[in-house]
Amino acid sequence: MNSFGRLLRVEMRRAMHRRFVRWMIVLALAFCALTGVMAFLSSRDPSKVGSDHPVHMATWWTSGGGGGDSILLTAALFLVFGAAMCGASVGGAEWRAGTITTVLIWEPSRVRLYAARAASAAIMAFLIGFALQIVFLASTLPGVFLNGSTTGTDGDWWIGLFLATTRISVITAMIAVLAVSIATIGRNTSAALIGIAVWAFVAERTIAGLKPGWARFLIGENVATVVPWTALEDAGFDRPPTVALATLLFYLAVIVVIATSTFVRRDVAATS
Amino acid sequence: MTAVIEIEGLRKEYRRRGRTGKVAVQGLDLSVPEGGVFGFLGPNGSGKTTTIRCLLGLVRASAGTMSVLGRRSPGDLRATMPSIGAIVETPALFPTMTGRENLELLGAMNGIGPLRVALSLESVGLAYRADDKVNKYSLGMRQRLGLAAALLKDPELLVLDEPVNGLDPAGIREIRQLLQRLGAEGRTVFLSSHLLAEVEQTCDSVAIIDDGRLVLSGRVDEVLAAASKPSVLVGLDDTDAGFLVLAQAGLNVERDGALLRIRIQPSDASHVTKLLADAGLYVNELRPDAVSLEDLFLSITGRDATEEVAA
Numbered sequence: 001m002n003s004f005g006r007l008l009r010v011e012m013r014r015a016m017h018r019r020f021v022r023w024m025i026v027l028a029l030a031f032c033a034l035t036g037v038m039a040f041l042s043s044r045d046p047s048k049v050g051s052d053h054p055v056h057m058a059t060w061w062t063s064g065g066g067g068g069d070s071i072l073l074t075a076a077l078f079l080v081f082g083a084a085m086c087g088a089s090v091g092g093a094e095w096r097a098g099t100i101t102t103v104l105i106w107e108p109s110r111v112r113l114y115a116a117r118a119a120s121a122a123i124m125a126f127l128i129g130f131a132l133q134i135v136f137l138a139s140t141l142p143g144v145f146l147n148g149s150t151t152g153t154d155g156d157w158w159i160g161l162f163l164a165t166t167r168i169s170v171i172t173a174m175i176a177v178l179a180v181s182i183a184t185i186g187r188n189t190s191a192a193l194i195g196i197a198v199w200a201f202v203a204e205r206t207i208a209g210l211k212p213g214w215a216r217f218l219i220g221e222n223v224a225t226v227v228p229w230t231a232l233e234d235a236g237f238d239r240p241p242t243v244a245l246a247t248l249l250f251y252l253a254v255i256v257v258i259a260t261s262t263f264v265r266r267d268v269a270a271t272s
Numbered sequence: 273m274t275a276v277i278e279i280e281g282l283r284k285e286y287r288r289r290g291r292t293g294k295v296a297v298q299g300l301d302l303s304v305p306e307g308g309v310f311g312f313l314g315p316n317g318s319g320k321t322t323t324i325r326c327l328l329g330l331v332r333a334s335a336g337t338m339s340v341l342g343r344r345s346p347g348d349l350r351a352t353m354p355s356i357g358a359i360v361e362t363p364a365l366f367p368t369m370t371g372r373e374n375l376e377l378l379g380a381m382n383g384i385g386p387l388r389v390a391l392s393l394e395s396v397g398l399a400y401r402a403d404d405k406v407n408k409y410s411l412g413m414r415q416r417l418g419l420a421a422a423l424l425k426d427p428e429l430l431v432l433d434e435p436v437n438g439l440d441p442a443g444i445r446e447i448r449q450l451l452q453r454l455g456a457e458g459r460t461v462f463l464s465s466h467l468l469a470e471v472e473q474t475c476d477s478v479a480i481i482d483d484g485r486l487v488l489s490g491r492v493d494e495v496l497a498a499a500s501k502p503s504v505l506v507g508l509d510d511t512d513a514g515f516l517v518l519a520q521a522g523l524n525v526e527r528d529g530a531l532l533r534i535r536i537q538p539s540d541a542s543h544v545t546k547l548l549a550d551a552g553l554y555v556n557e558l559r560p561d562a563v564s565l566e567d568l569f570l571s572i573t574g575r576d577a578t579e580e581v582a583a
Contacts, residue, residue, distance in 0.1 A: 098364030
């Protein structure tokens with residue numbers, strides 16, 4: 001394995017050792033289990049199982065129409081929040097703990113270190129996100145087989161489900177890198193989380209309200225286009241999914257460049 | 273002798289928004305010879321840690337040039353860092369991992385395997401707690417683990433900033449012996465410490481900085497010899513009578529607590545004992561009045577090195 005590969009592996013191990021990351025995964029698994037139990041229990045009376053109940057497998061992912069009825073979108077929402085929190089924790093905690101000094105004594109190239117950190121966050125968020133979506137959907141299987149149906153799950157549906165899961169995993173990975181980068185710029189986990197929350201819930205909504213024409217450039221609107229891979233309905237603008245994805249990648253690249261240049265120039269002057 | 277660390281005109285100014293910048297190091301020149309233990313001393317805020325951070329690329333120098341192991345720093349640090357082991361202030365390690373896991377994680381960056389990890393833990397006397405989590409370690413044990421991490425690369429150069437902080441006397445002695453052994457093996461140990469007696473016992477050479485500038489540098493024995501004014505200390509039952517006898521004999525004598533200090537070469541001490549014995553006064557203590565590193569440090573900096581720990 002080359003030295004960057006070793007660094008990447010070390011960064012992954014380090015991230016997985018963070019208690020916060022482990023707790024978030026446990027929490028996500030518990031949420032999946034709870035979803036499965038609730039889906040099963042609520043489907044025991046067939047008269048109360050509507051067509052949009054999760055035990056009807058086709059509701060996992062409804063292609064077209066923005067995927068609005070899909071239960072997978074619920075998972076996506078939690079994954080994005082989880083990725084932001086874990087990424088901020090991985091990027092920010094080292095500054096508080098002072099371990100950044102220790103790591104830089106072993107890897108003095110900050111560009112390589114940051115690249116490895118961002119890459120490891122992306123890879124782990126993608127893989128964990130993908131796995132958690134599978135667990136989430138699989139948790140409803142007892143309900144599907146005993147009380148529900150698999151009607152409408154043909155080959156195209158499976159491909160659509162796979163692609164949607166992959167897109168959600170990609171968005172999760174991008175959010176994790178974004179959080180790592182902002183935490184690196186701010187040298188702080190809380191700063192990253194507050195920054196992301198303020199941008200997503202206040203700044204973007206304000207901009208969308210005051211300048212509807214600019215909404216096409218907002219992260220939320222572009223994410224909402226990429227996940228279902230279809231232009232937003234009733235949005236007042238036409239934004240193809242490829243353009244939305246390119247926009248998100250561009251924003252991420254800008255943040256990564258800013259984070260790298262900040263990290264490279266910053267004095268690591270005190271432990272904690 | 274080849275210099276392992278060469279610093280010329282190092283200056284570091286920390287900029288502060290809206291205020292005058294703080295100059296931590298101003299025009300420091302320093303040369304650390306290859307092999308042995310080199311003590312780097314200075315009072316609190318004199319710029320020791322900033323110098324070390326600049327050398328290791330943790331802090332960007334405002335001006336000056338540095339080289340480590342014959343290559344530019346920080347420009348060539350990627351090439352030299354695998355040969356440098358370092359502790360900067362209190363070693364910060366990953367608290368939820370065991371000591372062994374910490375070293376394995378760091379070692380993995382340089383392709384260092386578990387055998388070398390075990391040897392490093394053994395060399396600092398931490399093998400028996402290697403599989404405990406670091407958040408259960410005492411400060412002294414964390415310090416040992418930091419030292420084990422520094423030794424993990426089997427380094428040519430060890431840069432240690434206060435490596436015996438938090439260690440008990442037995443631990444300090446162990447580490448002293450370890451550092452001396454490493455120095456004797458031909459490695460260079462660059463040691464920053466406030467424990468001046470330790471530095472005097474451990475180091476071959478020393479540099480003292482104050483206000484970010486070098487004020488003294490050289491071999492410990494030469495530096496102390498140059499600073500010494502030859503004299504002997506004499507203990508007597510009747511100090512007052514002894515003082516009169518020696519003063520009447522034309523010797524430069526002064527009181528130093530319960531002892532008398534006589535300004536003569538230690539090799540001429542027999543002259544003093546003869547004068548006193550002829551007057552019926554018998555010596556119960558006689559020793560050369562050697563200058564310690566602590567005395568020298570205080571006379572140069574006007575400050576007590578131990579103050580920096582409390583500060």
